[in-house]
Each structure stands twice: as C-alpha cells, then as structure tokens.
Amino acid sequence: MAYEIPVTRARAELADLINRVVYGGERVVVTRHGKPLVALVPAADLERLEGLEEKEAVVEEQVISSVSSIGSAAPAPASSDRQRFGIAAEHRGQGGSGA
Structure with a gap:
C-alpha cells in the first residue's frame, strides 16, 4: 500500500x-x-512500467497485423455465389482483383 x-x-x-x-x-x-x-515511485518502478507499455504496443501491432493478414487472405466469393446471394458489388482490397 502506498503512503498518501x-x-x-x-x-x-x-x-x-x-x-x-x-x-x-x-x-x-x-x-x-x-x-x-500524482505518485512518487522509485525510478526502477518507472522503468518497469515503461517496459510494459512498450511490450503492450508490440503485442498490439502483432495482433493488428495478424488480423489484417487474415482479412486480406479471404477468397473472393465465386460469381455464382454473388448471384445466389444477390451481391451486386464487392470490396476490393489494395491491389486485389476481387474476382
């Protein structure tokens, strides 16, 4: 417990x-x-806190990258599927041909 x-x-x-x-x-x-x-803490505590923040940022970037790669790897629906489900348009990612 901290001293207040x-x-x-x-x-x-x-x-x-x-x-x-x-x-x-x-x-x-x-x-x-x-x-x-505010809080007064030993410098070692501050260094540990900053290290944790850096690790969290790296993990967050890895998660975003993983999720982004999953979304871009999804195959485009076949022409027959688009007609069957009434899809008139589709999203095309950067550099993707779509169909």
Missing part, C-alpha cells in the same frame, strides 16, 4: 518524501481533496 499525503503537506515535506521513495522503497501518492493526483 495531501498536496499541501507534500510541498512542505518534498525532501522527506523523496528520501522515503529512494531509500525506503516506498511509493507516495499525493492527493488533492482526497483523490490521487
């Missing part, structure tokens, strides 16, 4: 709060009207 402190007190105790974070390994949440405003 109102912003008005945090201003006066900033040096002490920094020491608690750096040397005590604590996390300090600065609040305003009882709501979290």
Whole structure:
C-alpha cells in the first residue's frame, strides 16, 4: 500500500518524501481533496512500467497485423455465389482483383 499525503503537506515535506521513495522503497501518492493526483515511485518502478507499455504496443501491432493478414487472405466469393446471394458489388482490397 502506498503512503498518501495531501498536496499541501507534500510541498512542505518534498525532501522527506523523496528520501522515503529512494531509500525506503516506498511509493507516495499525493492527493488533492482526497483523490490521487500524482505518485512518487522509485525510478526502477518507472522503468518497469515503461517496459510494459512498450511490450503492450508490440503485442498490439502483432495482433493488428495478424488480423489484417487474415482479412486480406479471404477468397473472393465465386460469381455464382454473388448471384445466389444477390451481391451486386464487392470490396476490393489494395491491389486485389476481387474476382
């Protein structure tokens, strides 16, 4: 659990709060009207958080790429299927011939 402190007190105790974070390994949440405003965390925690964000971005790109490749690999409906289902037009992807 993080140590919470109102912003008005945090201003006066900033040096002490920094020491608690750096040397005590604590996390300090600065609040305003009882709501979290900012957090003081060790630099190692910030590095881990940023590393997780980068990994999430890579995974998201991989998912988008996979889904995009599935959509572009779908075969176009045969001419008889278009007539049978009343399809008058079809979407043609970039560089695709459609039928």
